[in-house]
Amino acid sequence: MKIIDGGINAPIGFEAAGIEAEVKYKNRKDMAIIYSKEPCTVAGAFTSNVVKAAPVLWDKDIVENEPFAQAVIVNTGIANAGTGKEGMSYCEETAKKAAELLNIPVKAVLVGSTGVIGAQLPIDRIKAGVEKLVVAKAEDRESGTNASKAIMTTDTVNKELAVEIEIDGVKVTLGAMSKGSGMIHPNMCTMLGYVTTDADIDKAALTKMVKEDVVDTYNMISVDGDTSTNDTLLVMANGMAQNKKIVEGTKEYEIFKEALHFINETQAKRLAGDGEGANALIECKVINADTKENARILAKSVICSSLTKAAVFGKDANWGRILCALGYSGAKFDPENMELYYQGSSNSMLIFKNGMGTDYSEEEASKILGESEVRFLVDMKMGDATATAWGCDLTYDYVKINADYRS
């Protein structure tokens, strides 16, 4: 696997664009398109929130019931959630407009929205935006970046990625773009994540792969514990690399899965590290747990703890808060028989053992907490299950961003 310079339109046959449509604010890119010259096999994962945004319902129907899709239209500024039947009709109008201009079926157009919940889309500006997007879409590097930038809301970092793999001697490319960065506690996947590939892959195989992979990637991150109404991950495969079709149970399936996992994990970590107001990415790795499920529960409890997050912001080696978060996670364990380490870029410190803190150096510990990636390693000494979760510190800026967000 090779990481290459590129984004959502790096695979063969994909075009992208990002433009200004004034959905909610002026002078910023706020609509994006992904278009494939050939129909794509699509798999997806969507929010588990009972309140699902209109575009989530629209996309879910296409992924589950249509043979293929060929384009995605995304807007930021307004989430089109909590908008009732009117909101649902705007998904259809958006897709219809794109379908007409692209000469593809209405039900081959996926839509995505992110932003404020409750407001209705300015459908005329959205339709005008679709016209601009169809004209602007292109294969060049800059167009991919424009699309990725257009889906950012409070994100401070553009999150795109592309990798190359070899399937049966044929070069296959995967590209991705994702956005966070608040209301992030995915329970299916992140707010908006798109992955494209020119691989030829069986729909059942792709669906299984996506379903399995989100559990250890997007579902293991949290910025603020709030599971969004709009969480959507879509993986689109157009087959233009002309490899032998990938099916389950083959070496090629594993090679492709590894590349997809790398993309999903990298993008998930970027979402966590760029959480609203965050200074640092927090990683909690749990090893030797009794079950995989408990490993996940323990790791996630630590990165979700407000007190642990605030202690990282304050560079305070207050390990009691980590111990406390493990303790209330719901997983059973013996606090007398586990170990906690702080891990810096160049060192590892044993902090807690035999039910008590060790005689560690506060100064050294504080130094680790000052790094841009703060890592906690928890050894449960119960079995051989492992899981990793990612979050970010809790800062003044998180409060500022979210006290002001809508106004």
Next chain:
Amino acid sequence: MKIIDGGINAPIGFEAAGIEAEVKYKNRKDMAIIYSKEPCTVAGAFTSNVVKAAPVLWDKDIVENEPFAQAVIVNTGIANAGTGKEGMSYCEETAKKAAELLNIPVKAVLVGSTGVIGAQLPIDRIKAGVEKLVVAKAEDRESGTNASKAIMTTDTVNKELAVEIEIDGVKVTLGAMSKGSGMIHPNMCTMLGYVTTDADIDKAALTKMVKEDVVDTYNMISVDGDTSTNDTLLVMANGMAQNKKIVEGTKEYEIFKEALHFINETQAKRLAGDGEGANALIECKVINADTKENARILAKSVICSSLTKAAVFGKDANWGRILCALGYSGAKFDPENMELYYQGSSNSMLIFKNGMGTDYSEEEASKILGESEVRFLVDMKMGDATATAWGCDLTYDYVKINADYRS
């Protein structure tokens, strides 16, 4: 039921004191005693955290296995959690010292600690503190307040309360003191809560009552989602009012239960409203839910949502965040068939109906969010179950307090 001026030593036969013992900081009251002239029937509720502080284990043993208790010694500054066998031995040493001086059994002395996790108690200063407490304990009003102030940590408000009821023509008094205000997401009860009464009550009756009542009071509040290692609620009844012993299934049981519920609910709301850094108490009342359990889950999800809490801080009527929190709570419902109201001290506004926001006045809504008690009413229209949960807004000061707390 009559609210009276008084606190933990208001009932007949109870003495209290709060003194400076320099457990961690100088020049502040940091140790308290509650002492009863007669042995007390005791019921309690303790943290569900797997990591239980030494005093929690000590008290749990007494409440479950001893016939009575007669005194409580509490310190702040150090939580005596994550302290292994050494920490456990300090509970015993503290109790032994008090037992000697008070001439009561060691296993009649309950202990409580709150503060930083992981540090060991300075046992010599603790024992010196016990000596001072035994000398200082008294029945007067000020001594009760001193005890209540001595258990405060980041609390900004002293939380004591007393009520009088009549049982079979006999006056019975209940007194209470409680402390918050971070690591508050009780799952049995709050961090430290003490209730005294001169009622004569059967142990089984008291135990049942406490167990049932915490579910709708302390367990329905959250400041930061972190369930402490030290959560303890103790209710001590010394029988000195000389009423006919209260047993289950009587009118007297209901009268006493109502008074205890009032105390627990009032103290729980005070803990939420005085959450670390809080400007406002947030109340979410869910009505007409399908089950009591779902009503609790829905109400608690709203008051735990970081984004909702930050929006209240910003006085932003961002109801989409409330809808979102209801949606990811885990309870199933139809977003098209529920209603959300904002309730001020003098008005009630319908904000969401038929799956969409109503045409409400932003100005009026913002005014409600500026009150010191912010109330959300959610009508699920599914059944007749009701629950209420309490939390607080998320402010810069919460981050400040918890980035700095230990240093």
